[in-house]
């Protein structure tokens with residue numbers, strides 16, 4: 001999911017375009033922060049800091065660790081790509097995708113339990129399903145984007161000469177992880 | 191035409207697929223609420239890819255080389271075109287059409303309100319008509335100036351050859367037609383009757399049309415977020431050499447401030463509408479009191495966007511008006527720096543005043559004072575804008591063309607709008623004014639006065655640039671005056687009926703207010719007729735008007751230093767900037783566009 005501008009500005013070099021893309025991505029993060037912020041603050045308004053007894057804390061902690069690990073592998077994939085280590089890029093991207101998919105699987109498991117103990121019709125369930133769902137949707141889009149760069153980069157297309165698509169996707173992945181780092185305490189730790 | 195047909199077909203297919211998935215995986219019926227949501231999402235994607243996003247962009251994601259589909263003449267406008275000038279013109283025409291349509295709907299409302307009882311519509315149908323008028327007009331005010339002039343002019347004014355993200359720009363525009371179609375198609379599935387504000391519990395309980403309203407407005411919000419992102423990134427990164435922040439034309443500053451708002455707070459509108467969808471479809475209880483939710487939450491989340499939204503509407507309007515006033519009084523813009531600070535502080539303070547819409551909602555009472563004070567604090571930067579306008583006009587050499595005339599009208603109306611706002615922001619008086627026609631009159635003065643009049647002024651001012659022909663000055667002035675006079679005759683009486691207790695959003699009212707309302711309805715119809723003149727003038731002049739020179743107004747800003755209409759990548763050679771944009775009559779001031787010693791070669 002590149003955001004490159006099509007007609008390059010007069011005298012624009014690749015580094016200028018890269019700066020523009022970077023800014024665009026950060027602006028997008030700023031915007032997304034407001035979306036997550038709306039749901040996170042609504043959770044506190046409707047159900048304050050209450051959490052039900054039946055939360056599966058062990059599973060949530062495991063999910064958090066999985067996602068944090070995926071950030072590390074994503075970082076390694078980005079660095080490998082920047083150093084033209086195409087094999088490393090592929091391995092770490094596959095690892096990231098696997099961890100991300102594991103996370104989504106864990107969320108599915110968690111939802112199955114949650115549906116019994118605190119269904120969406122309860123006020124905590126409302127916040128829980130909305131926030132986790134919103135985040136899981138972002139993880140899903142991140143996974144798709146990772147799959148795209150994995151597929152496109154299979155013949156070493158990116159590397160140091162065209163690293164932006166990889167960098168952009170991985171930055172997005174970090175952002176989604178960071179969002180979880182804030183959602184996790186919001187839903188589980190009070 | 192082919193891209194349009196292709197887009198329509200793949201949009202329909204997308205809709206079917208989405209609705210089918212919803213039907214197969216859930217208990218929703220094919221026309222049920224979840225099917226409407228998934229159908230819209232897939233239909234939107236189908237439409238976008240069909241119209242050209244696949245060729246221009248999507249192909250890259252699967253390793254193919256993108257194809258650009260070039261076209262000449264009017265066909266340029268009917269496809270996925272990344273040229274910011276094409277996109278600006280697309281927005282202008284689309285928004286004017288939506289505006290005229292929503293205006294016709296307003297005439298229907300005024301026909302109903304011409305007498306106290308129920309005559310034209312049932313109470314229920316009236317509410318649907320009113321909601322349709324409201325949301326269409328809000329869309330015009332949010333995306334009219336910013337979409338049309340923001341896209342057309344920001345790159346030109348800063349000396350760039352396009353926006354920072356041209357493809358995202360085209361994507362943002364092409365999201366608008368499906369939004370309009372979804373809103374207009376809502377009556378097929380029961381319409382929406384909860385007003386443009388869509389307050390629960392009604393919006394959770396009413397007909398399926400509300401679902402279309404929600405998905406359409408969320409998509410519109412996304413389009414306006416992408417537009418805002420693009421303008422912010424463009425202004426930061428694409429300025430020509432010499433175009434320092436203190437030489438930016440004031441319209442660019444205004445668009446920049448408004449874009450920061452639409453980039454960020456629009457997400458709250460999306461969030462509030464998503465919550466409604468979740469309550470309706472996924473069984474959550476954000477706003478359902480029985481499950482422990484609260485409708486008050488909606489008001490907070492909604493107004494956290496929708497108050498700043500009024501500045502998304504009016505900041506670009508201020509920019510257009512100050513631009514016009516400086517060029518037509520042949521004087522430097524008065525207090526340029528203070529205006530810039532004011533734009534930014536209006537955006538800043540304007541983001542923390544939302545609860546002045548909630549004084550009667552039952553929110554915590556100790557919040558009312560602070561929100562009143564903060565709201566009134568916005569009057570200070572707003573006052574600075576007025577001072578700058580008047581200070582620039584003061585002893586200027588006024589050239590009374592249609593744009594300047596409209597700018598004068600703008601000052602008057604926005605003043606009335608602002609002053610009446612103070613009575614609404616004071617919670618003591620608001621207790622009796624809330625939800626009456628006083629509020630209706632207030633926001634028509636601010637939005638029509640502040641945004642639509644600026645849209646009209648800008649349309650006349652930049653018409654020669656966009657079309658390469660001059661509009662008819664006499665018809666322009668007659669239209670402007672006609673619109674202005676009958677606007678006053680329509681809306682001043684509405685303050686009065688509001689003060690006398692006439693409630694908004696109801697088809698009927700007290701018998702003793704019949705006379706004044708009949709008068710307002712008649713005046714409204716005559717006001718509506720003025721647009722025949724507007725449309726005729728623009729259409730006729732675009733085809734037969736006298737050919738416009740590059741710079742008919744003798745203005746200094748960059749867009750006037752290139753041919754009318756400008757060439758494809760704006761500037762024949764990379765421009766750089768020398769003097770300020772408004773140094774009219776300043777002895778020895780260098781031109782804004784740096785003069786090249788040897789222009790040939």
Ligand code: HEM
Pocket residue numbers: 387500501503504546547565566568569572607608609610611612613614615616620623624625629632633636637640641
């Ligand atoms: C001096 C500046 C302003 C002040 C103090 C002010 C104050 C207010 C207040 C307190 C209300 C709520 C009234 C109620 O519902 O009881 C209100 C409503 C409204 N104002 Fe303003 N306002 C100002 C400027 C503007 C501007 C510039 C715009 C738009 C460009 C605007 C658009 C609106 C709209 C749309 C509503 C009605 C929303 C609804 O309930 O549907 N206002 N204003």
Ligand SMILES: [Cu+2]
Pocket residue numbers: 496497500544546547
């Ligand atoms: Cu407000």
